[in-house]
Amino acid sequence: MRPFDPLCTTYSHNIRVLRLARNPGRLGTMPPALAHVSSRDFSAVIVCVGAGSRHEPRGQNGVAHLLEHAAFLGAGQRDYRAIRTAIDELGGDVSAETGEEVILYWGSANEPRDFPECLDLVADLVLAPVFDPDSLRREVGTVIQEISGAGDDVFQTVVEGAKSLLWPEGPLGLPVGGSPRVLRRLGADACRGYWRASHDPSRMLVLVVGTAAESKQARKRFGAEVLEAPRVPLPPQWERRGEGPYPPRSRFAAKPLAGNFARLAFGLPGISWSDPRLPALDLLNGVLGRDETSHLWERIRGEGLAYNTESYVDCFSDTGWIGVLTDAPVDRAGEVVGIVCEEVASLPERLTIDELERARASHIARIRNDELAAPLEWAKYQALHGYFLGRVPTVDGVVRELERVTFEDARQVAAELLQPERLVLCAGGPRRALRACETAFDKAGGVG
Template identity: 25%
Template sequence: TYLYELPNGLRIVFTPTAKSGIVYCGFLIGTGSRYESEKDNGMAHFIEHSLFKGTQKRSSGKILTRLESVGGELNAFTMREKTCFYAISLKQYFERAVDLLTDLVFNPLFPENELEKEKKVIIEEIEMYEDNPEETIYDEFTGLLFNNHPLGHNILGKIETVSNFRRDDVVNFWKSFYYPGNMIFSVVGSISFRKLENIINKYLLILKDASPENEFVSVGNYEPFRHTKDKDYQQVQVILGNRAYPLKEKKRIVLSLINNILGGDWMSSRLNVILREKHAFAYNISSGYNAYLDSGSFTIQYGTDIQYLDKSISLVSKELKKLRENKLSSFELNRAKRQMLSQYAMYRENYGLVMQNQARNLMDLGYVLSKHEYFKMVNHIDAMAVLETVNDVMDEKEMSLLIYKNRQKLSSEIKK
């Protein structure tokens, strides 16, 4: 992996591949929903959409067809602290991909008529997510967990905020964050370093840096909560969790392992076995750990029938208590490590994810985590570290709970 920085502040990370005829590249920008004010909620995501609506030399139609006409892909996504624009193409069209990405990220027009149309599109997206109980309860829980701090903002924003966006506000937000010193350009593919350098010098070296002053607001204190709300969903939705470790905390690797054991992407995870396989109380149950610059979140989430609500919460609580009070056996710890290392090995075969994650590493940590370093971190985890981390993050008194109930279904169950 090659790392270097241009005079304008743009950092480049490049990992060559031996066999693939595909090149993955993208800009990672240090902005997301946590950098929005209350009235600007949804702005980072709105700009992500709006950059596809025309530049100084391309219409929106030409942006959409420029790569697709040669079988490539152009896309973007917004997170709480980052936004990513990426392209996938055959290596002979790599220069076309870089040209297109650079144009839409640095030369947007933000045409008024297109912005008004995009507001309607995003409002439809918000309404679509509001019809999804898993998404809705997760977003509300995250907002409560971070106690109205922007880190807990809904990434899509609210209908009332998106409806009131003005072009001047959009342009000002874009100028505040879309500059080379706040970005990483990441490339993975079977191209030579010389070719990459030539293309970077042609399209990226000429970009001008800026130095806007953006305020970073740290998250405040956390107070555990327990709320039950009436919602018009068929299932009861349950989510419980706590704040967790930030990106640079060494114990985050231990929490990732615990997350795998509890409710990761394995049918043999503890919570899946106990709630689904043994008791048939849920179709899907998962846990998740998200790390941010100065905080993090750990959650357990599932849907169940109203008659199983109390029993299912009790079973989850018992599993957490077991982890808090008992060291993992050598067998289970070693199995969990093997699972994590296998996941990492499979991830390394997905060059699109490698392109994104090496950019995140560089932005968050200042370096790209190597396979050797990752394996060393995982193999270094011991049972005592797991026990301490579980008691730190999953302390029963510090866990919060949010439940969505359907009042009508509850009434019918009582009548039975």
């Protein structure tokens, strides 16, 4: 799963902000939380469950991803065909996605009359998966094909490699999709056990986009309470905890791959969803590599060194990371590595007011322009925001946070987070490109 920049997708509806009161003493006994975003033009239900790969039992990496697939094989009174028939008839979007800390289930309805069926289907997927052993045994092969296909996407391969450098001893460093070796050992019992442990109502947030009547239906179907609280469970006991990624044993990893290009994934320790520095970091991301006028875009894409170049920010409940993805011709891979290292090291000093304002204007324009274009993606972001922080954001609220960032704020955050001595690199490609990458990274002070 590629890192997702949710602030790039939004939409204009009358959004009611719900402030959620945290009460840790009740966690584990609470019913699901419910948030309502008022809309007369779009209807959807999104459910966040604290069941991502970070919370898997030790030795069962991939069970969360397999559970996500298992739900669509049979849930409630529906078998596989009935589920697929319902999805086709709804004509909207009913699906799920596994991340490091959540499984996200969602469904959208094209017509108001379809919302009850959409809600019932999503609720069954979350609350009543069947886990038929024979069906699940066949699905394991499908999941292995999926992650093997992802392995052919060398960008995903190097992203997972960079994460394993940042978190070499914890579950955040493991692939979200799992590995074929482990998946072949998992079955209905493992999925059922993980579902029972992870799909506790206290770890659920249900977001309804639609009318008050639709929100009432969801509240009844899930037995949810409108009085909400952040729903993030603690990391597993076997994980070494801290404010950020662990000090890596090595900061460079090479993955030999055939082809005429190298794919590079750089990573830096980042920050959590709740860190007040996040708006400033989001603007710095625009200056570094997200925008088409960014430093990396102009020096790499603009000079014809790579077609794909981007930077991103990925947040978790108590940590996060800053990433750079780029490709490079085999004979110039070392040059691209040097450029990225140089830009990360120099941005805190080279940042100018003009380029910060340009990044701010670009990001706000993107939010405003996308208001009508991607309502489901923005609703997913709202659900995640509510799950991790206990409040559902408005478009105007996000814009106000970006507008409050000063130049001094951005310079300070850049100095705190863009520390080249903490940079890691996973490179994939032909061996001669990998040698050039390692040499260039070493020259920049990166190989530990």
